[in-house]
Each structure stands twice: as structure tokens, then as C-alpha cells.
Amino acid sequence: MPTKKSKSTKKNVSKRAVKTEETVQENETVQEAKKPSALRKVTKKQLGIFVALVAIIAVLYAAKSYILVATVNGEPISRFEVVGKLEKQYGKSIMTSIVTQKLLAQEANKRHITVSDKEVNDEIKRISDSFAARGQKLNDLMKAQGVTRADLVSQIKLQKSVEKMFAKDIKVTDEDVAKFVEQNKAQIPTGMSEAEVKKEAYEQLRQDALNEKTQTLIQTLNKNAKINYFIKY
Numbered sequence: 001m002p003t004k005k006s007k008s009t010k011k012n013v014s015k016r017a018v019k020t021e022e023t024v025q026e027n028e029t030v031q032e033a034k035k036p037s038a039l040r041k042v043t044k045k046q047l048g049i050f051v052a053l054v055a056i057i058a059v060l061y062a063a064k065s066y067i068l069v070a071t072v073n074g075e076p077i078s079r080f081e082v083v084g085k086l087e088k089q090y091g092k093s094i095m096t097s098i099v100t101q102k103l104l105a106q107e108a109n110k111r112h113i114t115v116s117d118k119e120v121n122d123e124i125k126r127i128s129d130s131f132a133a134r135g136q137k138l139n140d141l142m143k144a145q146g147v148t149r150a151d152l153v154s155q156i157k158l159q160k161s162v163e164k165m166f167a168k169d170i171k172v173t174d175e176d177v178a179k180f181v182e183q184n185k186a187q188i189p190t191g192m193s194e195a196e197v198k199k200e201a202y203e204q205l206r207q208d209a210l211n212e213k214t215q216t217l218i219q220t221l222n223k224n225a226k227i228n229y230f231i232k233y
Contacts, residue, residue, distance in 0.1 A: 067080075092233035095229075100222075101158060103222065104161065104217075104218070105158060108162070108165065115157045120156050120157060120160070123156045124152065124153075124156065166213045169213060172205045172206050180201045
């Protein structure tokens with residue numbers, strides 16, 4: 001007849017065996033969980049592709065206005081088509097204008113000519129007041145022509161720089177003004193005072209002389225500059 005001690009020992013052995021079996025099963029379960037499943041790999045790959053597609057669609061939608069400019073009965077008109085026609089029609093003149101601006105700006109920098117913000121703002125005010133006197137607003141005219149304030153500032157700086165280049169070379173005498181007024185009296189608007197007429201004549205003569213000297217300078221700069229054209233219009 002087995003003693004109480006032997007029964008107790010058998011129970012403890014049995015419990016340890018059960019616990020060992022449970023531990024083994026848990027370890028196997030953990031190992032199985034650690035093994036990468038084929039389904040999990042496919043899911044991650046598909047998720048990556050889906051995210052990439054969503055990102056591409058979002059970018060294309062955001063850039064829609066940069067690619068398409070219009071549709072006609074569902075047929076698209078691309079920005080490239082519009083730009084291509086503009087380049088074909090106006091490319092040469094625009095390129096020439098940009099090259100000229102670059103040459104004049106470089107020459108102004110070479111001569112250490114600068115234009116202050118005050119000079120620019122004063123000129124903008126003068127132009128604005130001039131249009132206001134005729135019942136027009138500068139901002140409205142700029143918007144209609146697609147000119148931004150940055151464009152206007154750039155144009156004024158270049159114009160002022162050129163004026164400073166030839167400030168000492170342009171001379172307009174009273175005799176020049178009187179002769180101009182006499183030759184153009186038929187075109188003088190009625191209601192202008194003599195002082196206003198003389199001022200307009202002086203500015204016109206000064207601008208004509210400035211344009212003449214600027215054209216001569218541009219020809220010289222073009223001749224001496226190293227310009228590489230990669231596209232011929």
C-alpha cells in the first residue's frame with residue numbers, strides 16, 4: 001500500500017509534466033508568431049503600393065492646373081501646348097528682351113550703380129498719380145496686363161539704372177524745348193498751361209536722348225558679350 005509521501009510525489013511529478021508541456025506549447029506558439037507569414041508579406045507590399053498610388057494621385061490632382069489649362073468637350077488642352085505656341089510666336093522677341101535686360105543689369109552692376117527702395121517707391125507713386133489724374137488705377141492696369149508688383153519694381157530699377165548711366169551725358173536746352181513745342185504744337189492738348197507744355201516737351205526730349213544712348217549701349221554690349229543660345233526661335 002503506497003504511503004502518503006509517494007502519492008504526493010506522484011502528484012508533483014504530474015504537475016511538473018503538465019507545466020513543462022504547457023511551456024513547450026507556449027514557446028512553439030511564440031516561435032510560430034515570430035515566423036514571417038507569406039500573407040503578412042503580401043499585405044505589407046500591397047499596402048506600400050496603395051500608399052504610393054494615393055500619393056501619386058494626390059500630386060497629379062494638385063498639379064492639375066500646371067498641366068491642364070482647359071478642356072473642350074472633354075478634350076484636354078495642356079499647358080505645354082499653350083507654351084509651345086507662345087514660344088513659336090513670341091519666343092525670339094521675348095528671348096531678346098530678357099538678354100537685353102540681363103546685359104543692362106550686368107553693366108549697371110559693373111559700374112556700381114544702385115537704385116534705392118525710396119527711388120522705386122517714389123517712381124511708383126508718380127506713375128500711380130499720373131494714372132489717377134486720368135481716372136485710372138495703376139493696380140487695375142497691372143492686373144489687366146498680368147504685371148505683378150515685383151515685375152514693376154524690377155522694370156523701374158532697370159530704368160533708373162540706365163538713367164543713372166547717362167545722367168551726365170544727356171543735355172536738353174531751353175532752345176531744344178522751344179523748337180520741340182513749335183514743331184508739335186498741333187498735337188498739344190488744349191487746356192495745358194505753358195509750363196506744363198514745356199515740362200512735357202523736356203521729358204520727351206530727355207527720354208528720346210536716353211533711348212538713343214541706350215540702344216547704342218545695347219549694341220555694344222551684345223557685340224562684346226559671350227551669349228550661348230541653346231534654342232533657336
